[in-house]
Amino acid sequence: MQRAHLAGALVPVHRGVFMAKDEWEGLDDAGRHLARARAVAPSLAIDTAFSHITAAVSHGWPVVGPLPVRVHVTDEARTATAHRSGLVRHAGPLPALDAIRLDGVPVTAPLPTALALIATTPVHVAAVAVDISVRNGSLRLEDVAAALPSSPARGSARGRLVISALDRLHESVGESFAAIRLVELGAAEVVPQHEFVLADGSTCRLDFWIPELGVVVEFDGRQKYVDPAMTGGADQTDVLWREKLREHRLRSRPDVRAVVRVTWWHLIDLDRFRALFRAHGIRF
Known part of the structure; x- marks a missing residue:
């Protein structure tokens, strides 16, 4: 593997994990992020789930701008968020989980994923990502609105901004962005x-x-x-x-x-x- 890496045939995805260069180059930004998620999956603790931007990509939501190199998870055992090489571990408790799993690791359900995006990403990134789930019916707008923090709590203003832009009538990612x-x-x-x-x-x-x-x-x-x-x-x-x-x-x-x-x-x-x-x- 080291020789193949030095020869340029393998691309490092995570510590000790490689992919064939042609396969890596054939992936889009979302595919590369999911490849990184799969690379860290074996090292994750039992009470851990992919969350935040990584969960959004797992659900197939569009993300405006480049995706982060670090994979995001929520770890029930942690009391504070920790940033490590290739991984961000958010403090638990674990929110509701989706039926889907990524290499055996749970993924947060659409509603907690939407709330995490609203709390941690720019409003245009959150709105574009969440809008598609409202459009396809996997999330109800009223449920998202009810789960947001009330004013004057932190995040309430940005939450209202995002909510006011969501609509099932939007027909494309471009319309969601506009x-x-x-x-x-x-x-x-x-x-x-x-x-x-x-x-x-x-x-x-x-x-x-x-x-x-x-x-x-x-x-x-x-x-x-x-x-x-x-x-x-x-x-x-x-x-x-x-x-x-x-x-x-x-x-x-x-x-x-x-x-x-x-x-x-x-x-x-x-x-x-x-x-x-x-x-x-x-x-x-």
Whole structure:
């Protein structure tokens, strides 16, 4: 193994644990994090469960930004959180556990996983991850809200921010990301999947409608233009032209002040997102 590592054929995943280089390079960020979790599994105590960001990845939740190198667990025997090479051990007690196991190690259930993310990660990371579980029905929004700490307890304000951005009507990770960014900017009422009836009698469904400002917000992901399920098999040029005509009809409505198209590039940085709206003359 040492010779293979020195020759570049093996990649170290954890102390004393290696993977074939081609297998490692074929994994995405989530796959690599789960590989690290499997690597530490044999060394974990009985009363330990994968939790926090590692549990979120185990549930298949999307995580904005790079995943941590360290694997996160909750250890019932610990009274204080300990950071070690490749591992973060959070103090117990163990919360409710899910039916799934990762290499024999329990994983925290969706609700305690959501609460842990809200408490320990930036609000946009928590909201994007938790929103998908609300969308697919594995978590009820009211249950998450009821479990949050009450004001003025620590974490109550960030919890309210996250909760206000969650909605079962969001249709993509990009929409989940845009929703929490709009909350962070201070948008008062944001209506997802709002439908307008246009002058020709056709309906137009919007990603977001902010009635107080008369602003339409559309998440412009690449899938919209290349995914056959979304394009109906139409040529990319036709899709662009159709989208241009749709926007023209929207702008012709007297109650629409602006149509703001948002990409992932805008969402990554909150100041960049704010600047996009300012370029349209909109200040929250």
